[in-house]
Amino acid sequence: MSLIKRHWWKVTGVLLVLYSIIMGFLGEVPRLPILNETIRNLYFHVTMWFAMIFILGGSVFYSIRYLSKNQINDDIRAEHMANVGILLGILGIVTGSLWARFTWGGWWVNDPKLNGAAISLLIYLAYVVLRNSMDEEQRRARVAAVYNIFAFVLLIVFLMVYPRMNRVDSLHPGNGGNPAFSSYDLDSNMRLVFYPAVIGWILMGLWLADLSSRIAKIRYKKLSMEAQIDTTVL
């Protein structure tokens, strides 16, 4: 019973992603020129970005909590959620590039959403570099937390505000004066797969982040225990 209580969200995530894999290929999709069957990428490419934004939001939550409570566990969680977010972002940009090659005609087109995604990924890579460049634990945690908040704000601006501005042209639905995907390519059939897929990938991402931060916590505890033993021996 406690097994279900502890792991229900992981099971839900797995089942939802499995459902999206099956229905993503076998479900009915609208027939649109140029897109053809690649419209199914909505279930696999767009979900990466939705999950990434959610996971990185969670990372910021833990960063803020670290700043207010000063618990190193929150810093560890923030770090590993950011790592998973970066992984999802890289998957999103690579899959998007492949999709663009066959629908927009190039691996990389000069689209504000693509450039915004690239810039925000670089900002998050800088987060990793910044963390690795500092040795002192408290200071690293504090600086990283503050930087994380900035990075998330920039992410929202580059992915959601800038591509939607009227003056920029974007090929993405819902941007640059284009209709949002609700108006044409997300019909009610696709919603039934798309939203479960988003929730499923968010839960999978949370699981990955949970695992890697737990390993990091074990390592941290081990190191601090060893340090204690060293000082008592000396």
Added chain:
Amino acid sequence: MIKKFFITIACLVVFAFPSAAQQQIEMADTFRADGKIYVVVGILSIVFAGIVLFLIRLERKVSRLEKDQMSS
């Protein structure tokens, strides 16, 4: 003159647009009907199941480590 103009327009409408409207949009219909798409779905599901099994094993290992550390 006006009549001629309208006839030209009508001809354009009749002959130019239907070709666009009737254009078949290609989808992998036969691929799904008898083209073994189910095999692809099956294989992708197996790959995903493999990754999930790996994650479950990792989950167990981490829990064991956590327990060991708590008791020590």
